[in-house]
Amino acid sequence: MRCGGGFVLIGKADPKSVGRLDPMATLLELLTERLAAAFATVAGEAVDPVLRESQHADFQADGALPLAHRLGRPPREVAASVVEALEIDDLCSGVDVSGPGFINLTVSDSALDGLLTTMAGDDRLAIPVTEQPVRVIVDYSAPNVAKEMHVGHLRSTYIGDAAVRLLEFMGHDVVRENHIGDWGRPFGMLIEHLLDVGESEAAAEISIGDLDGFYKAANAKFDEDDSFAERSRQRVVLLQGGDEQTLVLWRTLIDASQRYFLSVYDRLNVRLTPDDFAGESSYNDQLDSVVDELEAAGLLRESDGAMCVFPEGFTNRDGDPLPLIVRNRVGGYGYAATDLATIRDRFCKLGADRILYVVGLPQQQHFEMVFQVAKEIGWYTADSEATHVGFGSILGDDGKMLRSRAGKSVKLIDLIDEAVDRARRAATEKNPDLDEAEAGLVATAVGVGATKFADLSTERTKDYVFDFDRMLAFDGHTAPYLQYANARIHSIFRKNEAGGSVVDDGAIVISEPAEHKLAIRLTEFATVVDEVSQSLDFHRLAHYLFDLASAFTTFYEHCPVLKADGDVRASRLSICRVTSRTLSQGLDLLGIDVLERM
RNA sequence: GCGCUUGUGGCUCAAUUGGAUAGAGCAUCUGAUUACGGAUCAGAAGGUUGGGGGUUCGAGUCCCUCCAAGCGCGCCA
Numbered sequence: 238m239r240c241g242g243g244f245v246l247i248g249k250a251d252p253k254s255v256g257r258l259d260p261m262a263t264l265l266e267l268l269t270e271r272l273a274a275a276f277a278t279v280a281g282e283a284v285d286p287v288l289r290e291s292q293h294a295d296f297q298a299d300g301a302l303p304l305a306h307r308l309g310r311p312p313r314e315v316a317a318s319v320v321e322a323l324e325i326d327d328l329c330s331g332v333d334v335s336g337p338g339f340i341n342l343t344v345s346d347s348a349l350d351g352l353l354t355t356m357a358g359d360d361r362l363a364i365p366v367t368e369q370p371v372r373v374i375v376d377y378s379a380p381n382v383a384k385e386m387h388v389g390h391l392r393s394t395y396i397g398d399a400a401v402r403l404l405e406f407m408g409h410d411v412v413r414e415n416h417i418g419d420w421g422r423p424f425g426m427l428i429e430h431l432l433d434v435g436e437s438e439a440a441a442e443i444s445i446g447d448l449d450g451f452y453k454a455a456n457a458k459f460d461e462d463d464s465f466a467e468r469s470r471q472r473v474v475l476l477q478g479g480d481e482q483t484l485v486l487w488r489t490l491i492d493a494s495q496r497y498f499l500s501v502y503d504r505l506n507v508r509l510t511p512d513d514f515a516g517e518s519s520y521n522d523q524l525d526s527v528v529d530e531l532e533a534a535g536l537l538r539e540s541d542g543a544m545c546v547f548p549e550g551f552t553n554r555d556g557d558p559l560p561l562i563v564r565n566r567v568g569g570y571g572y573a574a575t576d577l578a579t580i581r582d583r584f585c586k587l588g589a590d591r592i593l594y595v596v597g598l599p600q601q602q603h604f605e606m607v608f609q610v611a612k613e614i615g616w617y618t619a620d621s622e623a624t625h626v627g628f629g630s631i632l633g634d635d636g637k638m639l640r641s642r643a644g645k646s647v648k649l650i651d652l653i654d655e656a657v658d659r660a661r662r663a664a665t666e667k668n669p670d671l672d673e674a675e676a677g678l679v680a681t682a683v684g685v686g687a688t689k690f691a692d693l694s695t696e697r698t699k700d701y702v703f704d705f706d707r708m709l710a711f712d713g714h715t716a717p718y719l720q721y722a723n724a725r726i727h728s729i730f731r732k733n734e735a736g737g738s739v740v741d742d743g744a745i746v747i748s749e750p751a752e753h754k755l756a757i758r759l760t761e762f763a764t765v766v767d768e769v770s771q772s773l774d775f776h777r778l779a780h781y782l783f784d785l786a787s788a789f790t791t792f793y794e795h796c797p798v799l800k801a802d803g804d805v806r807a808s809r810l811s812i813c814r815v816t817s818r819t820l821s822q823g824l825d826l827l828g829i830d831v832l833e834r835m
Numbered sequence: 836g837c838g839c840u841u842g843u844g845g846c847u848c849a850a851u852u853g854g855a856u857a858g859a860g861c862a863u864c865u866g867a868u869u870a871c872g873g874a875u876c877a878g879a880a881g882g883u884u885g886g887g888g889g890u891u892c893g894a895g896u897c898c899c900u901c902c903a904a905g906c907g908c909g910c911c912a
Contacts, residue, residue, distance in 0.1 A: 711874035
């Protein structure tokens with residue numbers, strides 16, 4: 238097998254995106270141009286103004302400090318000279334030198350009007366489609382057949398789903414792969430147990446979600462019953478030998494499990510379908526050829542009876558080269574072999590430009606080794622990359638890995654059920670007018686959304702503490718707070734429509750400070766989305782959306798919409814509409830549902 | 836032992852990738868309800884960023900060193 242050639246980019250540019258410009262980037266570019274001209278006048282050479290957003294004004298230019306150092310003049314004096322030379326009145330209403338020599342810029346309301354009106358009139362909220370669409374494979378969720386999904390799968394599923402949503406929105410060609418654990422030693426005992434219980438019984442048990450019971454029963458028998466254990470071992474041999482009857486039984490387990498997984502995904506509103514299942518077993522017939530290819534490349538070495546690859550740069554506790562064991566001493570394949578076959582398949586056959594492995598951080602070294610081998614053997618092309626999108630653990634309130642009281646791993650679906658239950662109780666208490674059907678919708682959106690927001694709003698690589706009370710609180714940094722902000726906007730729309738008027742999405746005119754701050758936030762959306770689509774730091778999008786909702790509620794308190802008259806009223810209705818659309822779009826990218834009423 | 840990750844107010848998290856007086860939320864305290872949903876808003880208080888050293892105009896961020904926690908380090912995935 239050989240890499241390269243023949244792949245055609247599938248992501249097609251939306252014709253409407255031509256000329257679509259990120260508002261904040263546009264503004265930064267304009268400001269930078271003016272500042273650069275002024276700096277050049279003072280310095281006599283080109284100088285980077287070092288422009289960025291600021292807590293002290295809308296923007297700040299820090300370039301005077303390093304320049305002052307070079308010129309040997311006081312920084313504030315240099316900054317003052319730059320301001321003197323600066324022609325920027327059409328864009329800024331305020332320019333000050335501040336602190337040790339920062340230049341603070343306040344953008345004029347009129348400059349914001351145009352940017353925001355453009356954003357309001359754009360179906361993508363002025364977010365450009367990527368200019369370089371690539372094929373991205375996202376490997377996520379990955380539950381094990383006949384085993385319960387637990388908290389470990391929660392993060393992979395949420396993060397992977399958000400990645401898929403975001404990259405698709407940016408115009409990339411995204412392939413979802415659910416690398417389920419459908420192969421290996423446990424299947425001997427699982428199949429034997431299946432036969433003992435009866436096929437239809439077992440399938441029913443599994444597809445309704447009683448996987449723990451099934452797996453535990455099989456495991457218990459394996460430990461206690463020698464003849465069962467022996468049958469299990471023989472069954473593994475039959476399975477790996479491709480025995481037809483065994484494969485049928487194996488398939489039964491997989492089908493039942495998949496039905497169960499899909500029911501979970503449906504409840505979580507996660508975009509995984511039957512087409513996305515690409516289990517470990519699907520690479521079985523490629524394992525021999527991987528070994529052959531490694532062998533031919535001279536990378537394979539025998540060590541303690543096992544066939545190993547020793548990727549460069551890895552050592553064990555004795556300082557000796559660390560192996561990736563491709564084939565164990567009895568000739569069996571392990572996960573290293575499967576992962577090598579998988580990465581080869583993705584790069585060389587599926588034509589991946591970028592592969593994302595959304596898997597917990599403990600497996601970091603394993604993936605680094607797999608990537609290194611793939612590089613050494615030449616499966617990468619010049620532009621391709623594989624990334625381990627690692628994440629930390631979910632902790633209980635004791636600061637340790639989340640476990641049930643019995644010390645067992647917590648079922649994912651139990652966590653969701655409790656979150657939704659709590660959300661339902663809160664919703665019916667806060668808003669008794671909701672009928673049962675609507676309360677159900679609200680409970681799901683809020684309950685599931687709360688767990689997603691909690692998960693995606695902290696830095697991915699860190700552990701976080703799972704706390705129902707905090708994530709479901711209706712104030713603070715939570716999904717319900719954001720959903721509530723959106724519901725309030727829609728309440729305005731309902732009242733407006735009841736009064737017989739419509740939102741015309743017309744010209745936006747900023748005048749109040751609260752409008753100004755909200756407008757600045759809104760124009761940042763495209764920049765944040767673009768940045769996160771590269772870094773996959775979803776917490777930045779989450780924090781942005783919280784700041785946006787927060788800026789909106791301030792606006793809501795200070796700037797009456799329906800009580801205002803004429804153009805102001807129309808403008809504020811437009812601002813409400815863009816805000817609602819931005820909140821909805823942003824939350825949707827995180828996989829969180831929004832509500833018009835709650 | 837080696838490697839990876841982490842350490843920020845009482846608690847949970849940020850910090851535009853080296854920029855100002857380290858920002859939010861919860862909890863606490865003080866105000867605001869005859870304006871579109873109070874599931875809200877405005878404000879106060881709370882910090883030697885685990886310790887020490889270094890690099891420079893400037894360090895939570897980079898380097899060195901120590902301390903603490905979690906995870907990984909040959910035939911499981």
